[in-house]
Amino acid sequence: MSEIIAPSRRAVVLGLAALAAGCRTTDAPEPVSPAAEARKAAAKQQAMADLEEWYIGSIPDEPYDIPLVDRSKMAPELARQSVAYSGPEGPGTVVVDIDGPFVYLVQPGGTAIRYGAGVGRQGFSWRGVAEIGRKGTWPDWRPTATMKSILKDLPEYMAGGVNSPLGARALYLHQNGRDTLFRIHGTNEPWSIGERVSSGCVRLLNEDIYDLHGRVNVGTTVIVKKDGRLRV
Numbered sequence: 271m272s273e274i275i276a277p278s279r280r281a282v283v284l285g286l287a288a289l290a291a292g293c294r295t296t297d298a299p300e301p302v303s304p305a306a307e308a309r310k311a312a313a314k315q316q317a318m319a320d321l322e323e324w325y326i327g328s329i330p331d332e333p334y335d336i337p338l339v340d341r342s343k344m345a346p347e348l349a350r351q352s353v354a355y356s357g358p359e360g361p362g363t364v365v366v367d368i369d370g371p372f373v374y375l376v377q378p379g380g381t382a383i384r385y386g387a388g389v390g391r392q393g394f395s396w397r398g399v400a401e402i403g404r405k406g407t408w409p410d411w412r413p414t415a416t417m418k419s420i421l422k423d424l425p426e427y428m429a430g431g432v433n434s435p436l437g438a439r440a441l442y443l444h445q446n447g448r449d450t451l452f453r454i455h456g457t458n459e460p461w462s463i464g465e466r467v468s469s470g471c472v473r474l475l476n477e478d479i480y481d482l483h484g485r486v487n488v489g490t491t492v493i494v495k496k497d498g499r500l501r502v
Contacts, residue, residue, distance in 0.1 A: 324460050329477060334408060334431055336438045336476045339460045348386025348464050350478050355382035359493060364441075364486060366454070366472055368397065368496040371464065373454065373472060375485060385482060388462040388473040396452045397494045402486060403444025406455075409436045414451055432458060438476040439483035443492055454492070455479060 324343060328335035341349055355376055359365055365374040371389040374382040390396070408430035418424050428434050437456020442449060457463070457473040474482065
């Protein structure tokens with residue numbers, strides 16, 4: 271992994287705050303009272319302060335540096351680490367355990383690199399066997415029709431960057447040559463790691479998807495399990 275450089279947390283926080291603002295698509299907003307504006311400004315300042323506490327620096331990358339998370343704010347088991355692994359999958363296989371929630375990259379000698387993950391909430395988790403059909407660096411984001419039907423104010427498109435919900439890297443899973451619309455990607459919401467909150471994709475810390483992205487190739491097998499099974 272690249273050397274950690276001095277933090278630019280305020281720039282990161284301002285960028286992430288822009289995502290929430292950018293989701294609003296009302297053409298003609300209703301006027302609000304000065305008191306309501308003051309409350310909104312105070313809430314934004316508090317949100318920015320809360321976000322800032324999550325970051326302690328950045329990892330050099332192009333064209334954006336990758337925000338580095340304060341791991342002390344997370345459960346120890348969610349940290350990237352080498353663990354014993356006794357599954358039947360061969361070295362180089364990516365295994366997503368929806369129940370963990372963890373992502374494993376199987377290594378030789380009965381071990382795996384394990385990453386803490388955020389996964390889809392109940393009813394939104396895909397499972398099965400796929401392969402990495404494409405790798406993205408600071409990928410653009412387009413919400414699926416299902417996501418837009420649930421969250422009406424989602425933008426149609428967001429360019430890649432620190433604001434993007436796909437984060438610094440994305441692995442696009444294909445099955446029989448077709449895109450499953452399921453991704454393993456970064457996130458600008460580090461508090462969601464270990465939770466079941468997404469619309470189906472698997473999210474890792476940006477620094478972790480950066481690490482995994484660099485270790486796997488297009489064509490790598492990805493196995494997604496829930497309740498220890500590939501399918502219902």
